[in-house]
Amino acid sequence: MTLKHSLSLFALLGLMVLASCTNDDTRLDPKQLTTIVRESISQRNAPPRDKDAIIEAASREALSLTSPEDPLASIQFDSVGIAAVLREIEKNGQHTVWAAWGSSDRKSIVTKNGMIAATRGLRKDLMSSEADAVLDLVRNRKEGNVPYTLRYLDGDFVIIEAKYTCTVERGYDKTVALATGPAPALQMFSSCVSANRQFVDLFLVDRSGRILEMRQWVGPVLGFAYMSQLR
């Protein structure tokens, strides 16, 4: 079989999927395919938007339309162009599940005591993590060297672990603008190293140990998440 033949075969396979129709909803609906193609084209052609401005506007709206007791946060993943205002949708022990406010989208971010512990429905999700040692130092505003593990699914559905050693250090005092007013916080840097990657996470922590703002490495595709507590 020549290359021409191989390529023709792939083209025919694609055609075979596209041209199918069926009443069986467990089989692939060709409409899904055209949607995928359309979305990827529109994403490519979309004009760049000022995400900060959008998030600020959405944050203001969310704060004005929700009860003062409802926790709200904002998140941005610059490397994949995701930005949203988040609301709490579930709690499981120390874990909090957040989803986009004003949307029924199931994409979710899971935090454990304020640090991102997992994602669901994003690209190359963070499946789980072991961050208690880092959290303990960060929330107590202490310094030290601790282990940190992030887990992902590879393309063959097998869990792969990225094991890091992190050096947690104190930075400068800062002020974080919350909806309830300015709040004093301390910078806590966590510099993590593995055999083939290194990154620095930054947490702004108040005196009670609450993480008010952070820049946290989530994974090789999602990159850094910028998350702020709004309320």
Place this chain on the structure above:
Amino acid sequence: MIRRFGLILTLLAALMLPTFANERSLTTTVTNSFGVPSGLIDMPTAEMAPDGQLSINVSHFSGYTRNTATFQLTPWLSGSFRYIGIDDLTPLFDIYYDRSFDIRLRLMEETDYLPGVAIGLQDFLGTGVLSGEYIVATKQFGERLRATGGVGWGRLGSRNSFGSLGSRPGFSFEGVGTGGNFRFSEYFSGDMALFGGFSYDATDKISFSAEYSSDAYEFENQQGVFDADSPFNFAATYKANDNLIFRLFSVYGQEVGLTVNVTLNPRQPATETQGPAPLPVAVRDPARINDLGWSTNPIEQIALSSQLEKFIEQEGLTYVGADITDRTAHVRIENGIFQSEAQALGRTMRIMSRMLPPSVETFHVTVESNGLPLMTTTMSRTDLERLEYEKEDLALQAASFSDSIRFGDVPEPKADVYPNFTWSVSPTLRFSAFDPENPFRADLRIKARANYDFGQGWLLNGAVSVRVLGNLGEIDRPVNSQLPFVRTTIAAYNYRFGPTIDQLTLTKLARIAPDVYGRASIGYFELMYAGVSGEVLWKPVDSRLALGVELNYVQLREQDQRFGFASHTTPGGTIPHVNGHVSAYYELNNGYQANVHAGRYLAGDWGATFEFSREFNNGWQIGAFATFTDVSAEQFGEGSFDKGLFFRIPFSWIIGTETKRGYSNIIRPVQRDGGQRVIVPNRLYDIVSEPHRANVASSWGKFWK
């Protein structure tokens, strides 16, 4: 002979020195002009491709084209299938086409001080026109330079030989015979010669190679096709991206050629699967765990079932039924959408956690297929809540798996699940490969398929197709088989305009006993055969081993593939009606699967088929098979015995949307009549083993996805 083996053993012993610390795997995505992983040009190296890589290499210089598919079966073993065309090699054909297989094995990983070492057999199963064997060592210096040296036999021992191990006849068309067979007496025999070379990565995308070749192209030279004047070859390689590599090379001071190498790795999806995120597990309020008021309210029970159904169906799963009591809930589903059975289980249990009253502590989920309950998974709700964000395999340890029949009390299907009618209309492809007159022919057809699922394992499946366009009808090679014409007449079936009845079968699947499954089928099984078929399979849910037996009474169909039957008397003999096999299936670690089917084949020949494949959790499958029967190589004809490759490409891997559909096919170097089995739809092993424990466990991370 003893001397030869003595030398090989000495060489191997010398090379298998104690392994030093800091082992490195010499890998490359580049392939040489024979399509095997190598940074050199015509010569092999000890490099391997990344595990699981599949490459298709087309290499051409004047009058000489090689197409090679190579699969890195394990990190240390690769197999290749090659199809070459050489102009004017023999007066019988304008272009001489030839098929061959290679195998390469890494004996030793590279260390700080010692090179990586590999052994390989080129064209070990074919006519032998390219046959050669080698032991080769490669060492990396710094980040960019790799040096290779080796010793070769056969073709690779034909230039400046420094010695020989016994004698080895040179290639001749007279010596080929039926071809396609092992030539054990020739491997690593005859003249030996040294070869070597360098590859240098100038940048991440561009590399250069130079080599001294030990292949003198003796036979091509004799035939006046190609004169390998100089032993030196040079190449410049450009990696356009991770999956596409171009190479310009000069060989033997005679020709300039071009190689295009397309690679993919089943472990790296072309498009990452994007589906809706799962619902989070809902954690109960401990104060409400003993609230049982709901359990005596029938309206509440009905509402619960209907909520479960709604949310499970939203996930794309089929809700078959449920039994809910005050402390236990048992849901029965069919997974027609997720490649990973673990994901189907996880999605179902998350929904159960959200919908069911807090008093329900134990969750059972039974997965069925075609109406057959197969496996029941049990997990406590407390564990589900506790382990949602913990290390993934902790939940696997907390789950238990049972045969649904052994478990008992499986929920009955609700009233409107069966009968279930599904239909589809789609294009389909029939193709013929490796015909000497035209190596690839294909017909595009439109196929309408209808399935009527009566429930209780009763299935009626039908498919009708019509030819749209193609060139399969141009095949006019006379059949020269010495056996009953059981498959060599397939060309006469393939090209029919139609409408043809591609399949029309009534099947009954049954649970005979715990761990034991049965199937009875009657109808038009495939293009060529109709009949009656019975099968019994033993497959415990947590067993890697399965055993089966199948007995068939077959009737040859008319070539128009309507309802008529053809005579079993053929010029090669009479086709017996009865055939069948006993089978053993074994799931090795890491997705490797080994199967053996032994019994009587369509032509009445007795023997066994050996299959070895690698199955990925994401639905890819790549494997090879060989069938040895009591038919002699002469009787079998070209190829000597039946063998080939099979593969499956999941559509979800290509488009990133959850679907269990895929494209699968078998590639045989040559289609003959020996060692052929009838194709019976709904064979048990794939249906039964798919949701069983080994498959669920191997992709358990998806439970939480």
